[in-house]
Amino acid sequence: xxxxxxxxxxxxxxxxxxxxxxxxxxxxxxxxxxxxxxxxxxxxxxxxxxxxxxxxxxxxxxxxxxxxxxxxxxxxxxxxxxxxxxxxxxxxxxxxxxxxxxxxxxxxxxxxxxxxxxxxxxxxxxxxxxxxxxxxxxxxxxxxxxxxxxxxxxxxxxxxxxxxxxxxxxxxxxxxxxxxxxxxxxxxxxxxxxxxxxxxxxxxxxxxxxxxxxxxxxxxxxxxxxxxxxxxxxxxxxxxxxx
Numbered sequence: 001x002x003x004x005x006x007x008x009x010x011x012x013x014x015x016x017x018x019x020x021x022x023x024x025x026x027x028x029x030x031x032x033x034x035x036x037x038x039x040x041x042x043x044x045x046x047x048x049x050x051x052x053x054x055x056x057x058x059x060x061x062x063x064x065x066x067x068x069x070x071x072x073x074x075x076x077x078x079x080x081x082x083x084x085x086x087x088x089x090x091x092x093x094x095x096x097x098x099x100x101x102x103x104x105x106x107x108x109x110x111x112x113x114x115x116x117x118x119x120x121x122x123x124x125x126x127x128x129x130x131x132x133x134x135x136x137x138x139x140x141x142x143x144x145x146x147x148x149x150x151x152x153x154x155x156x157x158x159x160x161x162x163x164x165x166x167x168x169x170x171x172x173x174x175x176x177x178x179x180x181x182x183x184x185x186x187x188x189x190x191x192x193x194x195x196x197x198x199x200x201x202x203x204x205x206x207x208x209x210x211x212x213x214x215x216x217x218x219x220x221x222x223x224x225x226x227x228x229x230x231x232x233x234x235x236x237x238x239x240x241x242x243x
Contacts (some may be wrong), residue, residue: 007163008132008150011064011141023057024074026083034085041090041123042107052086053077057138058096063140072224079226082134089113096141099127100149124222125157132162135187139229186241188222199239200234210236 033050039046045119057065068076069117086094090113093106104118119127124178132144136144142150150162156200191214206227210216222233 006043008135008147009141010144010147013036013065013143014064014066015062016188017066018058018061022058022070024049026051026053026077028080028083029079029142030083030085037085039087039123040084040126041086041094041119042117043120043123043184044087044090044113044117045196046087048088049085050091052084052094054082054084054097054127055134056094056098058097060138063135063142065140067139069224070221075224075226079134083197085132087113088160092097098146098149099124099131099153100143100145102127108197121156124153125159128153128157129159134145137227186218186237187215188236188240191240197238199232199236201235202212 026052030051030058034046034049037046040042053062054058057073057077065073065076090107093109093113094102095106097106102119107113108116109121126200132150132154134140154162191211193204193211196202197204197209202210206225208228210222213221216222216236218229219233219237222228222236223230228236
């Protein structure tokens with residue numbers, strides 16, 4: 001799989017205020033029939049199965065998800081593109097680590113894994129490619145060490161390494177705040193997929209998501225749709241609501 005030329009924002013992680021309960025269940029049945037199949041990271045056979053969030057929920061929180069409303073956090077938790085059936089001990093050793101933090105030493109130190117396992121080159125490529133795809137889809141950032149690890153790994157996988165753009169970094173002690181904007185005084189409802197597809201940068205997949213999620217009474221409603229983000233929400237809002 002070739003990775004397109006893309007850019008991810010680089011920003012300091014926000015490591016405060018995470019609450020697993022805010023993200024809800026993942027509602028996945030991937031573990032059904034998975035026992036005996038190879039773990040995607042180590043290639044070792046799955047004995048006890050866990051559903052792994054490739055981009056962990058805590059990592060998503062640190063990478064910008066802290067600012068999401070509860071409904072968006074729960075949609076992220078349930079995103080099937082971010083789920084994989086994994087060996088329980090491998091999943092537990094990975095925890096909330098990103099690609100720069102998770103090492104073979106973590107697996108080796110897990111008595112449940114019995115030692116002797118490491119992340120294969122294919123497993124490392126899977127982790128890097130999926131991380132990139134998920135963080136792009138959900139407009140999440142990477143910190144500097146993760147950016148470097150992703151670039152090195154994807155280059156070793158034969159993929160074009162992504163670009164990274166530095167973003168202003170808020171102090172790690174900054175408390176997230178919620179700004180209440182005045183009503184946008186526009187309602188987007190009853191639109192067809194073709195009408196959404198006419199907006200620059202939306203396309204067929206996002207159009208279908210917008211049709212399913214409407215009505216929208218604010219830009220924030222649009223941003224809550226997976227893959228939309230601030231730039232696309234502004235494009236949609238301007239297309240339908242500009243005077």
